[in-house]
Amino acid sequence: MENMKKKMILGALAILMLLPVHAQIAWKQVEPGVWKGVVGTPEDYSLLDVAAVTPLKESFARLPEVALPALANEIVGSIQDGKTSLRIPLQKKEQLYGFGLNFQTVHQRGKILNLHVDHYGGKDNGRTHAPVPFYISSLGYGVFINSARYLTVYAGSGARKDSPNAPVVKDRNTDKTWTASPYSDAVSILVPAPGAEIYIFAGPTPMDVIRRYNLFCGGGTLPPRWGLGFTQRTQKLYTAEDVEKEADEFERQGYPLDFIGLEPGWQSKAYPCTLEWDEKRYTDPAGFVKTMLDKGIRINLWTNPYISPESEAYKEMYPVSGSHTVWCGIVPDLAGEKGRQLWKDKLEKEHINIGVSGYKIDEVDGYDRYVWPDVATFPSGISAEQMRQTYGLWVQRTTADLYKKRNQRTFGLVRASNGGSSSFPYVIYNDYYSHQDFITALINSGFSGVLWTPEVRGSKSAEEWLRRFQSVVFSPMAMINAWASGTKPWSFPEVAKQVKEYALLRMQMMPYWYTEFARYHFDGIPPFRAINLEPGFNPEQIITSELKTSNLEDNPYLEAIAKEIKDQYMAGEYLLVAPMFAGQTKRTVMLPKGNWYDFYTGKYVGNGERITVSPGLDRIPVFVKDGAIIPFMEATLHAPKAGQKINLEIRHYGKADGAYRLYDDDGETFDYEKGVYSWRNIKVTRDKKGRLHGTISKAEKGKPNSIATVTWKFMTQE
Template sequence: MLRSLSIVAVLTAFAGAQDASLKFRSVAPGVWAADVGAPEPFSLLSVAGGSPMVAAMKALPDASFPFAKGSARGWARGGQSSLRFPLGAGEDVYGLGLGFKHVRRNRQIMTLHMDHWGATPGRTHAPVPFWVSSQGYGVLVDSARYVRVWVGTSLRKDAEDPPPLRDRNRDRNWQAHPRSDSIDILVPAPGARVYVFAGPTPLDAVRRFVLFSGGGAMPPRWGLGFTHRTPTRFTAKQITAEVDAFDAHGFPLDFIGLEPGWHSAAYPCTFEWDRERFPDPVGVVKALLDRRVRVNLWMNPYVRPGCALHKKLSPHAASHLVWNGIIPDYEVPAARELFTTHLEKETVGIGVSGFKIDEVDGFDSWLWPDVARFPSGLAAEQIRQTYGLRLQVMMYDLFKKRDRRTWGLVRGTNAGAARLPFVIYNDAYSHQDFIRALCSSSFLGVLWTPEVRSSKTGEEWLRRMETVCFSPMAMLNAWSSGTRPWSFPEVEDRVREVALLRMRLMPYLYTAFAEYRFRGVPPMRAMPLVDGWADVGDAATRRERVQDQFFVGDAILVAPLFAGESKRSVLLPKGRWYDFYTGALIGTGGVHEVAPKDGRMPVFVKEGGMVPLGPPLLRAPKPGEGIALEIRHYGNHASRRRLYSDDGETFAFERGEHGWADLIVDLDESGQRTGRIENEDPRFHRYTSVTWRFLGR
């Protein structure tokens, strides 16, 4: 009798586990949500805290729901939830966590798990459970759990598009890993909420995701300058001398990073100034601000016994320790208040301009185990997936309360972070991997910097500097190496040229970030997010080039050279393309072999592209400071683009205090080009002169 009851229970449970069509409802323009089981209220988006920018989303192209009725399915059983979405033949999938070895995710199996990247797919600094399809849609699984994903690898007996049955004995085309027609997801929770973002293009899907998260991060203008992180135990005097050296060598410097040595003790941290190295923290921060150099402070969030914060935060800390320091549970509001009040007094209140949030990713052997208990009652894996995200929100709110923008660094983040002013970094150092990560990040609503630390040769040093100056943060991180931009004298002049080009590009880059903030367009993005990309080359070539070239703003294509390379292949999207530096015509869309005679990294501008440039300053312009503006136009097409400006430092732009000028190039009957600016706002568009430079014919 008992055996019969057991069989009935198993059969009943199996019957209840049959998948069902997900029932989607509209939640924003071009965005739909569906639930499977009972979704947990604590999720990635609930922590990130952004509000959808509905008006901006309404301005996107109309697009219908991307899946056939009933084709997206799910079930919940035994404390777990499963989702399945269709995957077409030839459909490429991007996203699903920050990638260093692959940008395309087809035929991968991964667990999206917050960790220091260590070559295991899915274990990464940004395990964002969001993917973008080449078919022009995106999907987010809004769960703070370790989400398991199978991308086109799971074969089902009820598949609508099964792979052909082959005989390995006779058929050379037999495959050990035939493709499947689905993406399958397992969430270790009793329910999950899933969002679908319409296109119609892959870029439109990403834009909807960014805007749904609250829009993109808007840096202060100085955040787009050059930054240098000093060796760990530098003193106040050494910091001042470092700034002097940058000025003496003619290198730009807008903010300087102080590493663990500013704490009186680190790993775990005290969050109190070391009075031997920094006897007058207020004075040194003020002196640097007087020179228009901001201070960014390193931290990891684990609190050292004996410091003032330890006693206050101990009641709100987890059951386990990290490096013998307590792990404050910042899902407890009292813990957040205690920590931010302390930082307000010790750092932000004296003029510190930002933070580098370290060690919130992994490794497992460093951080808490999944058996740890937290006062909020949340599971250890939920805290692991969102700890860096929560800290970013706290730091952002701390600065916003003072009406000051910030620009910082973080080692771990997740879905919904697009609005938060932090850039991801890590401790690996493959240049090629760093570029793949830069491309990968653009699908996820996060930012990544391919930071420069050290090099074996002057050539490698130059190549790394070239790429970092076209990234969200132009950073030299010398915390361990002690390097400076001029550490390789044989390339010092060329490195200076690159660093000053970064400063010249500020009007262009600032506008690119405004497009991110207001319209959801990633400022640096992978090639599948660029118009005309799908129209050139074959699939294999596109999949290769998607890993090592990227777009910046609305007109510039960057094709990095790595150490040892004097030429490379580049795949240009549809249209005519010109050399950024000379204006020489490179050719039309397709594969091109380029070998720059001057050794510069290949940079291209599309037909009709306009690049507004400022002067080669050593500091970002002050609010209201006029600059000499040069506007470069490429090709022989009439064109129009916008140029953004605001005060560069406060949140007044959110209150409507910003301006969009129109840059316009006209052609007369003889093909001569003339340029003009319309709709300038004199409060923000302040130029001592405007020069138009017409390149390419």
């Protein structure tokens, strides 16, 4: 009898252990407008720790004061079966953005996502290059989950039976409004760990939320000026002579070029990699790099981190690598200090010490069929899953540290990233090649603290070539990737003139691009971002036949995908870019509220309305806000060097007065972190006779001053 009682008690305890344990979340303010909550016992290894996040504290003072959002007290956390679930409430008219680098959708409400670092496979299902567990609400708050696990997100999907906002029951047999995706009033997130850290970022606007997130992660990256110039990636088996010849051809034909990317053939072995120069193709690597630097062109090296048995580093790296190989190469355990140091030592010895300016770090994302499996083990004790989620962060952090140590800025490419990476000097890319989806990814990058390039590779026609090239000019990295095709900017002679015009336009706009990246760093404002974040944007302008009688309660997923703008975006403070795609002769553009003007002519185009434009093949549609000030410089073939003076042409658009703060520093070092930078105030006002006049503040003594002369161009004629 006594044994039976004990068994009954033990059975009851076992059942209780299987039931969810609800946890009260206590919120602690960690920065102005940022609060941290803890559920259960979070794991020590996290995204923010790997990214080594250091908030840019002084910049928070420029954001509005805010209180903890009321919904914080409604967030429910519970632990069951060693896993943590979080439930964050939603309102009926609320839309969601973010959840990482999505390629096909901007609105995320109604989606089910498995946030998992992977090569993008053509579906927005959460498996992507940067599955950042951060989302922004249209109501002006954001949520970040600081976990290095594969997270499952129900972004307004799934309805609890006890919900106060439960969906209305409908009869499918007789009610045409029945839907298979009924209304859900919460975001539910499953974290496969016995605890989780959750951060709330307050607004009051969605843009303020994003700014706080970027500043919390150290501020956005500030690339060197040369990183914002033009780059060409050469074919994989080019020799030093081939590269020099191609650089000379750019110069001869008058196309700008700031850095060249060498693809796999620069290494003695690749897939896996030796990280060592091929002695036949590059007989004198140091001499080659110096020759290119003397031409004003920097060298960027492609690699993946998987070490070949033929590498001199293999033997020493072997004990501090993972249990499984990738393409028969060992995987350095970058979460362990020794493995990380050995990898850094190899890069420094072979490349950085001879003047290599940066990296393209490939294949740190997936696919599952070639990257290490989730059963792999690593000497550091970090699980294969956590390593998969953070390996892109590790390669960025370790290489960025090498250049930071030398007080030398870099700008490169990477195939995987995650939360906390805003300050890393890397742009994400992949092997996917949809022009339309590339633009959607560029839009979504601004929600997640990452950068994305809609790079140009091969094209089927001159039209496609030019359309793609026009897009990259208005993106974080103006790049042609010719590793397979060998294509050049002039490969399609019928549009070579237009391609050169846009390449030179990229250089002319260098003062604007550089200032906008400075704002990304100091103020957290993404340089390329969704139109949804523009104050004058009204989502109710977007009406489709499916949505004339629809709302989030009727069908949240239909609403999400049909009322989004995913083919136009803001570039910096003043420009609205609306790319054209091959086969298009016209397109519609949604203008936010306020007067807008044509970028090329200065003519008025509209105010808060839908317009149709037919720009012709020569133009990518770009529109400018009323009162906008865009600083230009002369069209040079290389970005200005430290201390080099430029002639500034300041363009003003529209009829309103204008103001702009122009940023300046040496363009190459981290001295700006010590205060060695300047902001010049530019103003355009009208005199008593209504004539426009421009002024620029004087350079401060002892501060950087790259301006030689200033001229003014008032683009909008009365």
